[in-house]
Amino acid sequence: MPDARREDLGRMLRAWRMARDPGLLPDPVPFRGHRSYLTQLDMALLLGVSERWYRALERGEDRGYAREMIAGVARILDLSAHQARALYRGTGHQPPRQRDAAARPDAALLDLLDLLHQQRRVSWICDQAWDVVAANAVAARHCPWLAHPDANAMTWAFSPEARYQLRDWDTKWAAPLLGRLRLAWQRWPDNGRLDEVVRTVRREPGVAELWDRTADDRGAADDGPRPMYFPLVAPDPVDVRITAYGRFGDTALRWLVLTPVDPSVTFP
Template identity: 35%
Template sequence: MDREDGHDPGGDHDHGGDHGHADGESISRLLRAWRARVDARTVPELRGVSPRPGRRLSQRHVARLTGVSEGWYRALEAGRRHDFSEGFLLRVARALRLSEAETLTLFLAVSGRRPPETGRTPAAPPAPGLPAGVRTLLERQVGCPAYLSDGAWNIVAANALMGAWFPWVLRPRPNLMRWALLHPEAREQMLDWDDSCARVYLAMLRVAANSDPGNAELRALVAEILDADADCRRIWAEEHDVVEHRDGHVFRLCLPYHDHREIRVTSHVLLPIQRQDLRFVLITPVDED
């Protein structure tokens, strides 16, 4: 239950409890950043409150908006483990005006479950091997590049056109995040690399890291990328965006396959019903009409 009488004396009301963590995926850091975006003067429920709120939305304000004690909300923002209910987390999401991806990140980081509004059923445990039907569907995509990746963005399989557009998928143990964020050729081939590639992919890693904190492979991948690249470290520390997937994202490429002519493409992310632990991704050119 959400305790109404939880009092936390002596704490700093606007500082989380994870001072030792300056990383961009910490839920404490994200909650503070999300709260800082909201102008308390624009919140109808705070009108008439004494003292009159200024621009800064405080922890006390969020506690009032969500119907809990200030100490209870402070425990959430400090990253302390409690039995936070779905109702409370939904009220926090509304109070902080979180997007769908941000609400998802909050739920996964705090409770390990998805928010109830998504209406999605949990993925079935992965079946061993790659189903023949899924592989056949992938190989029959002859008009656009397509690939399958797992939860850590390892490329499980790719069709012929994907290998022609992006030869790196044919190398041993290809991984989308390592190539896109660490390989020099990615900065040449992914135009607007900083904004269209790095920020988006790091935001996706942030969701994944919160959704499965015990996944050693994911944690090692994040650590490897941040250790290896100063630009990624800067973006990770400065940004707090979260993105669940890249479905529908339009980006620009400059590939040897197209004689280095700029093309605009969009990605489509599907989940195979037989292997919902995998992503089925297709890349299609954007109609230039």
């Protein structure tokens, strides 16, 4: 049975949903007609869960909702920091740590975020240590790890879980990514967070040996296409290119976009 606190959180969540304009979402909402609010079915479809499961959240039922689902709700409804913290804590989760860049966005970053959310491809923004500052809805759907609190592109890419989605990991992904990581490590020696990321990556199975073995790797295939598996896109791996963009004269942030080599491949 829902308790009074959870029921009240459900009422607030319902009000936040009804106040959210579907036209402001980065992704189109799969419904017919014109409405000025999101329905429970809209939320369920955008989150990839059943309508019954989402409805239970608004009813205040304690069903052990995944942190990723709560992160998705906060993102879709564009909750403020205070609202998001209440939602996380009310569903039994610790709120994510605020990133400095995300907490105090300047005008240039806001422009970058606007472009990010217009993208119909997997797209995210990282800082120098590859901590994920922001990810668009397409990225959260096809690479859910990007929506995790404290997500880091490098620590994920060298984790055992990543090697399922990053196909031909040993030959196509590992060496070029290590090359990027170690050059950044040398370039920004005072970045303590980057040093922590390097230590974490090198502790992953087989990475320390690979690190030593690829010290002289020039990364000839660094910009070549690489296969990734997207179960919602195709039954077989899709070749993608990774393109990085940045603000003029600023190395603090980079915007990354995954583009399928085959132009007929799209991300639903």
